[in-house]
Amino acid sequence: MKDSHQQDLIKDHQPEMIRKRLSQGPKRENISDAVLGGIDGCISTFAVVSGSVGAGFPSSVAVILGFANLFADGFSMAISNYESSNAESEYLESVIKSEEQHIQEVPDGEREEIRQIYRAKGFEGELLEKVVDKITTNKEVWLEIMLAEEHALCKNTKNPIISASVTFLSFIAVGAVPLLPYLGSSLTMNQQFIMSAFLAGIMFFVIGMLKSLALAKPLLLSGIRTLLTGGTAAALAYFTAYFLREVFNIAGS
Structure with a gap:
């Protein structure tokens, strides 16, 4: 396995492969948007489901609040x-x-910045001047x-519209899964909650694996x-709702 990985690395670092990869520029990555949204x-x-159950609300309330939250929060x-x-x-x-503007109006000052940047990297003397000349001939x-x-920036490859769309779609697709058991009228409230928790746990675990x-x-x-992150959030919602239900003496369904 290790030898195969080493061979793949060697192949990917052949001159032609490097030239091809660099000519394509940086790839647009939206994995963080998908993971965050999901x-x-x-x-x-x-x-919302856990809080509704903890408060003793009927299943219909969990469905209404769940879907309302799903689209509003996703948007x-x-x-x-x-x-x-x-x-x-x-x-x-x-x-x-x-x-x-700086390159246009104060080119000597900008050349000096390049000189000091590369001097700090260990370039000196004639070699340093050749590097500065070579860089500053291509604006x-x-x-x-x-x-x-100077600014620790690179040309952004992320499209704001694509990022927002990926976030919204992953939010809706994954967020709807815990609500699916509540669409089945044949299940009891306890069965719906258990099934919802099971499906949510699977989603948390799968998203974590995809991210890895x-x-x-x-x-x-x-x-x-x-999975632990999602479970902790759900537990907080459940026990907060249960505590407030007891404090205000709200009768459950």
Whole structure:
């Protein structure tokens, strides 16, 4: 297994493969949007279900509150993600314009910045001057280096609309799963809650495992960690609702 992995690495780092990979540019990754939306959707919806059960509300209330929360919260989260991604893009554009202006108006000062950046990396003397000359003859390269080295920024590959859409769809798709048992009228309230908890647990575990696959993390550990996070949130919702039910002496169904 290790030898096979080593061979794959060697193959991926052949000159032609490297040239091809770099020519394609950075990939657009939305795994974080999907994971965030899925986990939050499942936690949010199952917390509503748990809170309804803890408060002693009938199944119909859990369904109504669950679906209302599902779409309202999903939309709110998608909009928040859009605004966040859009703000990052706008900030990047403002920095790009500022650096372009600096290169245009004070090129000697910007050259000195490049010189000091690469001097700090260990370049000296004639080699340092050759590096500075080479970089500053290409304004696009010059700008990218200033973004990366001075501002710790890179050209954003995330599309705010795509990020928001992925978040919303994953929120709805995963968040609806804990509500499925409540759509079956043949089940008792206890059976509905047990089935809902079981399905939510599966979703938490699967999302954790999918996240680990994308990030090359241990499958089981990531699945258990996400499961514990979702379970803790649901437990807090249940016991909070139960406590308030007792405090205000609300009769259950």
